Amino acid sequence: DTLKELEERQKPKQKMSLRAKLQQAGLDIPNRTFYMICGTTGLIVALLLLLTVSSSPLVPLLGGFIGAFGLPQWVLGKLVKRRQKKFIDEFANAIDVIVRGIKSGLPLTECLAIIGRESPEPVSGEFREIVEQQRVGVTLAEAFERMMVRMPLPEVRFFGIVVGIAQQAGGNLSEALGNLSGVLRERKKLQGKVSSMLAEAKASAAVLGSLPFAVMILVYITTPSYISILWTTNSGQFALLCAGAWMTAGLIVMRKMINFKY
Numbered sequence: 001d002t003l004k005e006l007e008e009r010q011k012p013k014q015k016m017s018l019r020a021k022l023q024q025a026g027l028d029i030p031n032r033t034f035y036m037i038c039g040t041t042g043l044i045v046a047l048l049l050l051l052t053v054s055s056s057p058l059v060p061l062l063g064g065f066i067g068a069f070g071l072p073q074w075v076l077g078k079l080v081k082r083r084q085k086k087f088i089d090e091f092a093n094a095i096d097v098i099v100r101g102i103k104s105g106l107p108l109t110e111c112l113a114i115i116g117r118e119s120p121e122p123v124s125g126e127f128r129e130i131v132e133q134q135r136v137g138v139t140l141a142e143a144f145e146r147m148m149v150r151m152p153l154p155e156v157r158f159f160g161i162v163v164g165i166a167q168q169a170g171g172n173l174s175e176a177l178g179n180l181s182g183v184l185r186e187r188k189k190l191q192g193k194v195s196s197m198l199a200e201a202k203a204s205a206a207v208l209g210s211l212p213f214a215v216m217i218l219v220y221i222t223t224p225s226y227i228s229i230l231w232t233t234n235s236g237q238f239a240l241l242c243a244g245a246w247m248t249a250g251l252i253v254m255r256k257m258i259n260f261k262y
Contacts, residue, residue, distance in 0.1 A: 046061065198258050
């Protein structure tokens, strides 16, 4: 019952706000600054397209829209994934610090403070935030819930659930956290094995995906009149459209084959 209650409390009740995304990326900037960056990026992209590509206003407007709304969000997502990967790489070591500290008789709060002082970023920053919140009166369970919002990973959720259950119902916290640390290390080993096994498949997919474009460029360089009918005639444009659709479907299928969760 306690486990179900904690899981229900951790479920997102509303769409993630921009502020939460910025916290997940580790960016300590207000929302207004991010909006200004988006507007500046869109304006720069629109001006570059207007000066270099086309004098028609449609292409710069479309590029400015993508630069203002698509590019910053894509960069923000990349920063979030990079920060989460760095966190997971050091999270097992942080859990081992807690396990050793509890076994040696230290309280949990002191173990969290040690991680906040000695662990690398972003692990130290997250645990330091928990310690600072406790100093101003925030309960440990609520501090872990806020940490799950900033770092929405299954390992962090399980860590918070284990600590919450140990506080409410008791139990051997060091043993449970030791098992979690072992699981994290085994998952990392599995990730390395899967990456090495998929390296050949990814290389094959890259070659197959780039081959049509490479052939088209080479043919255009050698005999441009031979291939120019693809975009100068209606039948050629239709064939090019069909080829692009099939190419997109093939790339999607190959991506699904070489990317999976484990």
